[in-house]
Amino acid sequence: MGRIKDKQIKFWATEKEFNLIKKKVEESxxxxxxxxxxxxxxxxxxxxxxxxxxxxxxxxxxxxLNQLARAVNQGELNLNTEKLEKELEETWRLLRQxxxxxx
Numbered sequence: 001m002g003r004i005k006d007k008q009i010k011f012w013a014t015e016k017e018f019n020l021i022k023k024k025v026e027e028s029x030x031x032x033x034x035x036x037x038x039x040x041x042x043x044x045x046x047x048x049x050x051x052x053x054x055x056x057x058x059x060x061x062x063x064x065l066n067q068l069a070r071a072v073n074q075g076e077l078n079l080n081t082e083k084l085e086k087e088l089e090e091t092w093r094l095l096r097q098x099x100x101x102x103x
Contacts, residue, residue, distance in 0.1 A: 021036075046101070046102050048098070048102075054095075058091075061088070061091070065084075065088075068084075
């Protein structure tokens with residue numbers, strides 16, 4: 001005996017999104033309902049809390065790094081960059097680790 005499907009879900013899409021979904025449904029050779037259920041139920045979704053905060057912090061670090069580089073290049077600042085380089089390497093290592101979990 002098959003499943004009783006007694007609930008309906010609707011959502012809105014742009015024309016471009018709609019056409020892309022239709023194309024993917026056709027390519028899959030599944031019924032639209034089966035295709036959408038498969039996509040929704042079998043794909044793992046990752047939610048990264050405060051991702052926007054990470055981007056803001058990276059932008060701040062980039063701005064600060066540019067200001068330091070400008071000051072060093074203009075001879076206004078004598079800077080030992082070893083600690084800074086290690087911290088940046090660690091930041092990028094953690095970001096790559098996060099990306100690998102998502103992929």
